[in-house]
Structures are given as structure tokens and as C-alpha cells.
Amino acid sequence: MAQAPQKKCPICGKxxxxxxxxxxxxxxxxxxxxxxLTGNYVIPARDDELIDEGEDEF
Ligand SMILES: [Zn+2]
Known part of the structure; x- marks a missing residue:
């Protein structure tokens, strides 16, 4: 009798x-x-090339 979960509005949650x-x-x-349109969906810049960890555990 479980109903399918109702999807919610991503803006207000209704x-x-x-x-x-x-x-x-x-x-x-x-x-x-x-x-x-106003560019509020900003993807954070990441410096993936600057990974500088000296420990490789094998
Ligand atoms: Zn809404």
C-alpha cells in the first residue's frame, strides 16, 4: 500500500x-x-592539477 514517493520541487520543496x-x-x-539565465548555477572551480600529496600507500 506504499505510494510511490512524491517528487518534490527543487526550488521550494513542495x-x-x-x-x-x-x-x-x-x-x-x-x-x-x-x-x-543569471548564472547562479556556478560550478566551483577546482584545482585538480595541484594535488601534491607525497604519500602513496601501496
Ligand atoms: Zn516550488
């Missing part, structure tokens, strides 16, 4: 509404779109 999937409303969809 239950997802099929029409605005994966958001709960057009408002949240707009908010998400705006984040993309």
Missing part, C-alpha cells in the same frame, strides 16, 4: 505538480530558469 514537472508551479519553474 510536492511536484505534473504540469510543471519537476517543479510545483510555474513560479518555481521561472525561478529555476532565472537562475540559469
Amino acid at each position: 510536492p511536484m505538480v505534473e504540469e510543471f514537472k519537476p517543479f510545483c508551479s510555474k513560479r518555481c519553474a521561472d525561478i529555476d530558469l532565472n537562475r540559469w
Whole structure:
């Protein structure tokens, strides 16, 4: 009798509404779109090439 877990809106956490999937409303969809457009989804820069650990445990 367990219901499938309801997906939640990534913006506000309310239950997802099929029409605005994966958001709960057009408002949240707009908010998400705006984040993309304004560049708020910033991927942190990483200096992967500067790994300088002297210990290799074999
Ligand atoms: Zn929402």
C-alpha cells in the first residue's frame, strides 16, 4: 500500500505538480530558469592539477 514517493520541487520543496514537472508551479519553474539565465548555477572551480600529496600507500 506504499505510494510511490512524491517528487518534490527543487526550488521550494513542495510536492511536484505534473504540469510543471519537476517543479510545483510555474513560479518555481521561472525561478529555476532565472537562475540559469543569471548564472547562479556556478560550478566551483577546482584545482585538480595541484594535488601534491607525497604519500602513496601501496
Ligand atoms: Zn516550488
